[in-house]
Amino acid sequence: MQTNFSLAQLADPHMRESEQILRSCVHCGFCTATCPTYVLLGDELDSPRGRIYLIKDMLEGGKPATAEVVKHVDRCLSCLSCMTTCPSGVNYMHLVDHARAHIEQTYERPPAEKALRRLLAAVLPNRRAFRWSLRLARLGRPLAGIVRKLPQSERLAAMLALAPASLPAPSPAARPGVFPAAGPRKGRVALLTGCAQAELAPGINEAAIRLLNRMGVEVVLPKGEGCCGALVHHMGKEQAALAHARANIDAWTAEQANGLDAILVTTSGCGTTIKDYGFMLREDPAYAEKAAAVSAIARDISEYLDGLPPLPATRQTGQTVTYHSACSLQHGQQVRSAPKTLLARAGFTVKEPAEGHLCCGSAGTYNMLQPAISARLRERKLKNIEATGPDIIAAGNIGCMTQLAQGTATPVVHTVELLDWATGGPMPKPLQQARGVAEKV
Template sequence: MQTTLSDNARRLPRAEEAESILRTCVHCGFCNATCPTYQLLGDELDGPRGRIYLIKQVLEGHEVTQKTQQHLDRCLSCRNCETTCPSGVDYHNLLDIGRAVVDAAVPRPLGQRLLREGLRNLVPNPGLFKRLVGSGQVFRAWLPDTLQAKLPRSTPQAKPAPRTHHARQVLMLEGCVQPGLSPNTNAAAARVLDRLGISVVAAREAGCCGAVDYHLDAQATGLQRARRNIDAWWPHLESGAEAIVQTASGCGAFVKDYGHLLERDPAYADKAKKVSALARDLVEVLREEPLENLGVHSDQRLAFHCPCTLQHAQKLGGAVEATLIRLGFNLTAVPDSHLCCGSAGTYSITQPVLSRQLRDNKLNALESGQPDVIVTANIGCQSHLDGANRTPVRHWIELVDAALPPPPTGASS
């Protein structure tokens, strides 16, 4: 695509990157065929090709309007278009660049600003979030349906993590909302890893991965969170931790992008590159291990929802399904498994109508094989799908943990 950036755009830190991405696009439109919002709305500007054109106009100096902002806001950042694109357009990075320019030029209405600032202050604070979830459970009957749908169906209880110490060690990102919404997920992962001779080391100083801030008009804050995590993980990596494991694929996709996002930071570029190289989704660790030795047994029928951040961002589509089948689980077929469920981080809150439509379509597909349980690999998807109060939705590792035989006598897990 022929592109001529304006003088102002050429002064942007990522101007060269934006121009390169724009020129990669051949405007073929294959991306629209797999774009969830284009499928719902049928508007060219609510598909990747149209949004790329809007960003091109902005960077070439054309007027920036609230309509431009609205069409970019409606994007789920699911990256389905990247999987489909025959030209390899790096859409998500172009979208980040475009959104930053548009958000700097178009002030948001007060309600939107308050909502986004509230999310940025609440979601990355696991202690506060967990207390609010607990209060919500107490007063659940008096809450509106929209808030009830954001709460777990029952008060979740975390089982203890194993206390054994193995020569092989990994770090694990605790997450922001997962401790409050699904506190047994990381403990279940630690127990399964323990059976395989791998210990989980806690890096207490690490916090939110930064994705929430980065995607809610605060890219600088998001990158600062990334730097703090790198500082927290670095001593453990130097001491021999072999990976940084994520049980939430949304966090994992962002951590794997640290190297790119901080490549112009001389103090962190090299460390960020190493952190991204060592970041692993849980399934990447488990699939390399002798899973047959676990002795897992379950008769439940499972439908797996593969999060967009796992299949399109991390390119791990099919990895969890293959691992579950290898462990002996019975998986049902899921039509249109490439399509987004509508969670997309905070999208279910900032774009509730579109999000619910996508959720209901996804649940219809997931339930078509009549599973006993739906499993997924991202807390956002899990909470969003389970909020419909239909088939129960859990993290896949919890089902694996529940299907483990009792530990040997005297073992801590």
């Protein structure tokens, strides 16, 4: 793609990077076939190629974002399926992130929408505030159906519907600490506690810690670590995202003095962002080197486990598990086979749904900000999943799990919880709830 940025514009490293990305696009349109919003809506401007044209015109012309640009960029899920498909290696992720930051700086959203985005950016990364918001949402959850019928209330209804019926008790896996290996120590890792998952489903990290400890791996939850910054990053709030990144880098860098084999992540959306810290902070002289070092050892939990000798299954498995591959894992991190391999080794019968490359509609805050499109994508995803006849749906991202659980009675369980259960851990709570039992361990 030919570009016409001025030398003054190219002096800005963000603009220079976007110009190089734009130049790599050859207009082939392969991305349109795998873009969820284009598949649903059939609008060229809701495809990666269409958005690239809009972003190019906006950035190249030095223009403030328009309502038209904002509408179509906001509809992008950042699922990154286009990057998997693209034969030219266009880094759409970095381009759309830059566009969102530009929109945040130059576009005045309607007051109600602006207030909602500020609220989400303030509450979601803050675990205490998020827990209180969930308590309030639980009170209003029975009214979600009524609220949905009111004018301009789709977003509020979507948020109420996402609230869990009950909140788990505070967990040791959500507080700083060290969990020693069982027997001789074979490795030492840091495990991301994060924000939303620690409140919604602390059992995921509990399972990861149990499993890793049994495998001889010491797990540390460092003091000072928190939200990865992905939620605000994808809302264009760049400085807030970088502040979260720096805090985590400081926490993990301090632990590296004691030796770390890896920084493990059980929420794949966070993993994609943490692996990008080196790029995000490349222009920060105080953090560029540290950020690159952190990104270099960041791993999804499935990546790390796949490199360890497997534990033998101690339970009767064989259940049919349909694996939902989160976009942030298959497209953002290019991790595809490890989770399925691990589940098969543990004795599960692993299936994959049709259209596995398409997003389920969760995408961070997308299911709250674009509830109509999100609901259509969830219905499409669940139709394909249910066609495989699963006993269990497995996934590696809390956002996907919450999204899918809204529309199915089939238990939705994190991959690491199933691996822990198969090798001696307790039955995952979604399975307990589905079966109405509490398994003894």
